[in-house]
Amino acid sequence: MGKLYDLLLQDVRFKEGLNACMNCGVCTAICPAAEFYKYDPREIIDTVQTKDEAKIEALMRSETIWYCGQCMSCKTRCPRGNTPAMVVMALRSVSQKLGYFTDSEKGRQQFAIKRTVGENILKYGYCVPTYAVTPEMHPEQGPIWSYINENIEEVMERLGANLRKPGPGSMREIHQSNLDELDRIFEVSGGHNLYNDIERFSEKKADEMGMEFKKEGTDNEYFRHVYTFNSGNHSRE
Amino acid sequence: MTDFGFTINKPRVIDYDNTDKRVLKYLLAHEPSFNSCIFCGSCTATCSAGNFTDFNIRKLKIFIRRGLTEEIASEAEKCMLCGKCFLVCPRGVNNRNIILKVREALTKIESHEL
Amino acid sequence: MNKKVVVIGGGITGMEASVQLSALGYSVTILEKESQLGGHLKDWTVLFPNLRKGTEIVSFLEHGLELQEVNVIFNSKINEIKKINKHYEIIVEGRKTLVADAILVATGFDLFDAHRKEEFGYGIYENVITSYDLEKIFAKEGEIRTPSGIKPKRIGFIHCVGSRDEKVNNHYCSNVCCVTGVKQAMELKTLIPDAEIFNFYMDMRMFDTHFEELYLESQKKYGINFIRGRLSEANETIDKRIVIKVEDTLTSRPLKMTVDMMVLLVGMEPSKGTKEIANLLNLKMRESGFLKPEDDHTMSNVSNMPGVFFAGTCSGPMSIKYTFTDARAAVTKINCFLKEYELQNRILVN
Amino acid sequence: MEEKRNIWKDYQKEIADDHYYYVRSCIRQSFFPASEEFFLKVLKDELGKDIFDDPNHTTCTGIGYHADVVPFETIMTVVARHFALMKESGYKNIIISCVTSFGIYTEIIETWKHFPEVLEKIRENLYKATKREFDIPLNMTHSSDIIYKFRNEIAEKANYKLINQLTGRPLNVVEHIGCHYSKMFPKYGVGGAEFPLVLAGMIKAWGGDVIDYPERRHCCGFGFRQYLVQANRGYSAANSKKKFESMEPYKPDLVLCNCPGCTMFMDKWQYTISELEGKTYGENNQGVPVLTYEELAGLVLGYNPWDLGLQFHQIQSEPLLRKMGIDFSPEDKYKTRSGIQMPMPECPANINF
Structure with a gap:
């Protein structure tokens, strides 16, 4: 077996997610991504089950694997017990490990996710605390979201939250000792490695693309680019 | 209108209830062998144009079945009319004439005759 | 005295085997759990591949039974089967114990219960019916109507319902659904010439004599449409029509279509009776629950219990033609066994 | 259901x-x-x-x-x-x-x-x-399983029902289960993956009717990376739009959600769609209120809707409160816990408040 297929096999999600596909299309029929992107989970499974290294590498470097929305509807239905969405996760994971993800527009976005949600996790102990979902980066959240953010103390108090204070309650501050434990878990379980891979390959790509890159934060050209750029080549053919 | 930095994606689903079956109807009236196609792909495998371009005559025939006029128009012009597809078809489908009739139908649609 | 054979099940297999065994001089008793013979066949109006009536086959079988004066015990429930030396004692509830020198299990199949594919909406949406329900509609006089009472303009047939599907634990192909879909589509088209009819399939398995020709005819003469994509889910619209969601796999795009009526081509499962008898007799079963022969090629009617044979759909899905063939093959095997021919001891070298 | x-x-x-x-x-x-x-x-x-x-x-x-x-x-x-x-x-x-x-x-x-x-x-x-x-x-x-388990106890203590006080008819409620509740492992959810009961059971117990519409099982469109990155959000909005269009003929009075993400998206995307495409769902272009099951349980039990936080959804719920016959205070809507008047949020251009 080839190198990439071996790497995939190390992922339990891959072992669980790939049995034998008979190309029936039940997954694609109800896949939200197949409806709104040039995407066909059936074809992904079919490609992977050929074990053709060149094709698998092409897939890992492609836009395709980044279209899945992880709703897992494919798992409910597959008459052969495959889970395309889990195979996709395994493909994405290897793609990031080897740096292939920066070859595609959608893959490069991993950098934006790492710098937002990824950092929130270790900084606040939660993925999307109210104050980290800024109206500037989320205009689609509407005027009410701007209002909540402008009046966050009063709103959270009214709703019984414990905003950025010690003790229990929603929106509470996570104690440093708990954040430290989270950090050590990331250390022993490969979480930091993945963050570092994403940073390293993204920095290299930014350089290749001639874009400004900063070691931290969202205020740099490469971040803005991957966060906002859409070539328009992803949906209807 | 607020600028959110994106627009709402258009569906790729084939919404059969709302597609345009004019080419299909014309074809069934003028080249009934079309009905016998089992979409096996022998035609595509031997296709002269398909060997050099992304033309796929089997897909074109499905687009006709589904009533996807835009896709039909862009595909139908790629055929070079060599006729090898007719020679190899296991069901005797006159693929070459299908292309001619589709082109006819498209012209008629354009001039509002269909 | 004539040797005795007890045939369990009075469907096609049991009837035909009984006729043949009786003709060979054995004393045959059919144990039928229902009050009439004919099994599933009596519910099918017209048969593939030649569109003859199902009742013709039933009467052919009944005629055989009459000629041979085969004994039939209706409404019989078997409580126990005991092996005593070389014969079997069959204890039937409320009856005299039967003695058999050989047993033929012909317990047939159950139709797949389409309720189990919840996402297809059978029993939930009124215009979702099974191929079996459609036969009942065919059997009625007058115009075809959907369960909602309208004349259907667009009908979808769904292949592989309960077959080739890990989700319902049936990994096998039911053999007959593909051709049934073609047959029923043609019948419907004959009755409603302006209807659009679609078959949603994965593979058209037209393996038997004249099946492929029927498929071609359905396209050429009847204009039946075939879309390669398996049903993922069906939903009801506000006006009680059914939305079919599949992938049009040959264009790699999802496809949805609203139909007035959706027909589920339900497959075969080992019957409840098959499982009961297998338990009583300790018969080997496959993972699928169908009976397992001693050897797939050379002993297809021979069970692991000496003197117990089986035939027909209790060993796997098959069409009427093969059911007849299989019944007759089992008779040959039983005859060999009862006559103690050397042939039955032929050796299979692995 | x-x-x-x-x-x-x-x-x-x-x-x-x-x-x-x-x-x-x-x-x-x-x-x-x-x-x-x-x-x-x-x-x-x-x-x-x-x-x-x-x-x-x-x-x-x-x-x-x-x-x-x-x-x-x-x-x-x-x-x-x-x-x-x-x-x-x-x-x-x-x-x-x-x-x-x-x-x-x-x-x-x-x-x-x-x-x-x-x-x-x-x-x-x-x-x-x-x-x-x-x-x-x-x-x-x-x-939600817990609320489902105690749905009848809640119904016994209820002050209000999911019944339109003007017509006497049950409210039309869309339930949205959230993909990860039972699509992966149906047996972990109440009622499996296809006709899950967890929300339907609450709606029934509290007097409402559950709407079964063609895109009932479809994803809200979150899609994780599809929403988190601005460039991809057209995917997310498109999926919610697909759902709202499919449920529109059934005239839903409210959408009840299981998953917090779905609640947020189905609420906010109504605003986004109204801005981008000029289409507003619901009666009188007011949008369709989207609630969590806790919020709905709270309303049924007679809690102050503004303590439950309904005013901080993008789609406002006054029409729903009126239908349910809930006695609420409009003055209290934007007040702090200690009763001080807060400013008013801006009204979206295409949604009637």
Whole structure:
């Protein structure tokens, strides 16, 4: 077996997610991504089950694997017990490990996710605390979201939250000792490695693309680019 | 209108209830062998144009079945009319004439005759 | 005295085997759990591949039974089967114990219960019916109507319902659904010439004599449409029509279509009776629950219990033609066994 | 829809009766904090249950995991830490506030069953990182399962019903289960994956009618990385739009959601769609209110809608409150806890307030 297929096999999600596909299309029929992107989970499974290294590498470097929305509807239905969405996760994971993800527009976005949600996790102990979902980066959240953010103390108090204070309650501050434990878990379980891979390959790509890159934060050209750029080549053919 | 930095994606689903079956109807009236196609792909495998371009005559025939006029128009012009597809078809489908009739139908649609 | 054979099940297999065994001089008793013979066949109006009536086959079988004066015990429930030396004692509830020198299990199949594919909406949406329900509609006089009472303009047939599907634990192909879909589509088209009819399939398995020709005819003469994509889910619209969601796999795009009526081509499962008898007799079963022969090629009617044979759909899905063939093959095997021919001891070298 | 279930009618998910360890949700606490607080209050005050709100637990990292910036091994170890905290606090039953977390916890437990060597690895990881040890929960539920379990008790104490006071007819309620609740492991959800009962049961018990529309099972469109990155949001909005268009002919009075993400998206995307395409759903271009089950339970029990936080949804719920005959104070809507008037939020251009 080839190198990439071996790497995939190390992922339990891959072992669980790939049995034998008979190309029936039940997954694609109800896949939200197949409806709104040039995407066909059936074809992904079919490609992977050929074990053709060149094709698998092409897939890992492609836009395709980044279209899945992880709703897992494919798992409910597959008459052969495959889970395309889990195979996709395994493909994405290897793609990031080897740096292939920066070859595609959608893959490069991993950098934006790492710098937002990824950092929130270790900084606040939660993925999307109210104050980290800024109206500037989320205009689609509407005027009410701007209002909540402008009046966050009063709103959270009214709703019984414990905003950025010690003790229990929603929106509470996570104690440093708990954040430290989270950090050590990331250390022993490969979480930091993945963050570092994403940073390293993204920095290299930014350089290749001639874009400004900063070691931290969202205020740099490469971040803005991957966060906002859409070539328009992803949906209807 | 607020600028959110994106627009709402258009569906790729084939919404059969709302597609345009004019080419299909014309074809069934003028080249009934079309009905016998089992979409096996022998035609595509031997296709002269398909060997050099992304033309796929089997897909074109499905687009006709589904009533996807835009896709039909862009595909139908790629055929070079060599006729090898007719020679190899296991069901005797006159693929070459299908292309001619589709082109006819498209012209008629354009001039509002269909 | 004539040797005795007890045939369990009075469907096609049991009837035909009984006729043949009786003709060979054995004393045959059919144990039928229902009050009439004919099994599933009596519910099918017209048969593939030649569109003859199902009742013709039933009467052919009944005629055989009459000629041979085969004994039939209706409404019989078997409580126990005991092996005593070389014969079997069959204890039937409320009856005299039967003695058999050989047993033929012909317990047939159950139709797949389409309720189990919840996402297809059978029993939930009124215009979702099974191929079996459609036969009942065919059997009625007058115009075809959907369960909602309208004349259907667009009908979808769904292949592989309960077959080739890990989700319902049936990994096998039911053999007959593909051709049934073609047959029923043609019948419907004959009755409603302006209807659009679609078959949603994965593979058209037209393996038997004249099946492929029927498929071609359905396209050429009847204009039946075939879309390669398996049903993922069906939903009801506000006006009680059914939305079919599949992938049009040959264009790699999802496809949805609203139909007035959706027909589920339900497959075969080992019957409840098959499982009961297998338990009583300790018969080997496959993972699928169908009976397992001693050897797939050379002993297809021979069970692991000496003197117990089986035939027909209790060993796997098959069409009427093969059911007849299989019944007759089992008779040959039983005859060999009862006559103690050397042939039955032929050796299979692995 | 209760009568529609077939296969699952004999199956009842086991839901523990008392003594729960509670884990919060990233999205529910940030977008619907009152829902989490109300849930704890109802369990303690109305139902007299013992539930522990532990300040030491954190995110499960699920959003990061499904957006592929957190490895499977990492999220398994974080979840194992929550199990350890539960064990240390003396609890065996866990209630999970987030549907994504709920899906992940079930996926992890299933993975450990299939791959015991992975479980061992995670035990090692957790010990190495925190010196903690854990047990797998005896009973694992989503917080909606608990409300479902006590739906009839809530109905008995109810002040209001899901009945239109003007017409006397049941309200038309769309239920949206959230993909990760039972699509992955149907047996972990109440009623399986196809006709799940968890929300339908509440709606029925409280007097409403459940709408079954063609895109009922379709995803809200979150899609993790599809929403998190601005360039991809057209995908997310398109999926919600698909759902709203499909439910429109049924004239829904409200959408009831299981998953906090779905609640937020189906609320906010109505605004986005109204801005981008000029289309506003619902009667009189007012939008269709989208509620969490805690909020709906609160309304039924007669809690002040503004304490439940309905005013901080983008789609306003006054039309729904009027239909239910709820006596609410318009003056109280934008006041602080101590009664000081706050400014008014801006009204969207295409949604009638």
